[in-house]
Amino acid sequence: MDDRQIQIIKDTFWPLLEAGVIFTLPLTLITFALGLIIAVITALVRLSDWMVPKFIASFYVWVIRGTPLLVQLFIIFYGLPSAGIILSPYVSAVIGLSLSVGAYGSEIARAAVLSIQRGQWEAAYSLGMSRTQALRRIILPQAARVSVPPFGNSFIALVKDTSLVSVITFSEMFRKSQEYVALYYEPLILYSEAAVIYLAFSSVLSVLQHRLEKRLERFSAV
Numbered sequence: 001m002d003d004r005q006i007q008i009i010k011d012t013f014w015p016l017l018e019a020g021v022i023f024t025l026p027l028t029l030i031t032f033a034l035g036l037i038i039a040v041i042t043a044l045v046r047l048s049d050w051m052v053p054k055f056i057a058s059f060y061v062w063v064i065r066g067t068p069l070l071v072q073l074f075i076i077f078y079g080l081p082s083a084g085i086i087l088s089p090y091v092s093a094v095i096g097l098s099l100s101v102g103a104y105g106s107e108i109a110r111a112a113v114l115s116i117q118r119g120q121w122e123a124a125y126s127l128g129m130s131r132t133q134a135l136r137r138i139i140l141p142q143a144a145r146v147s148v149p150p151f152g153n154s155f156i157a158l159v160k161d162t163s164l165v166s167v168i169t170f171s172e173m174f175r176k177s178q179e180y181v182a183l184y185y186e187p188l189i190l191y192s193e194a195a196v197i198y199l200a201f202s203s204v205l206s207v208l209q210h211r212l213e214k215r216l217e218r219f220s221a222v
Contacts (some may be wrong), residue, residue: 005189012180013193020173020197027172028159031094035101035158036151042102043109044135057106064103070164072096077168089170097165101158108150112143145216152209156202163198173197 077092124134166175177194
């Protein structure tokens with residue numbers, strides 16, 4: 001590695017890290033929060049006896065899980081304008097990522113609810129609770145603890161998936177690295193630099209997830 005390449009790393013590392021902190025992480029948090037809401041609602045609808053909403057929810061999950069996220073982003077940002085719907089790169093990114101998280105997350109939430117023993121429902125009913133009360137007071141709190149590890153993995157995966165929104169011109173960290181590649185003509189160094197920052201983000205989040213799981217284990221054991 002020559003002096004020029006070392007200087008490029010010095011000049012670009014902090015701007016790339018800043019783009020990750022200012023754009024990538026907030027985008028991840030916003031889309032995960034929205035996706036989590038969508039996931040829980042979709043899961044509950046699919047577990048209900050409402051046939052039409054249940055069909056719509058199942059169709060939504062089938063479509064999103066059966067098509068690539070990259071294609072979905074292209075449809076939202078580049079396809080919808082032909083139908084008169086023009087969205088900014090940021091809004092398109094939020095919609096695309098949130099729908100993806102919602103579809104995959106609904107399977108996690110649904111599996112977590114189904115994992116709760118039937119006796120928990122029966123105990124709630126014996127106390128005079130309705131189905132809604134049993135779900136809110138007994139089932140969902142237990143299902144939430146069960147779903148922490150898979151949702152934690154989904155959050156970490158989402159941090160990396162945000163790199164896909166670079167194709168719709170949203171200026172997150174990977175888009176920034178592409179701009180530097182066009183400027184310095186050093187793709188190996190700059191893309192590797194972006195990969196190291198993604199790895200750092202994922203590693204920190206993995207540690208936090210592990211600590212949260214340990215705390216929940218101690219809480220459950222009490």
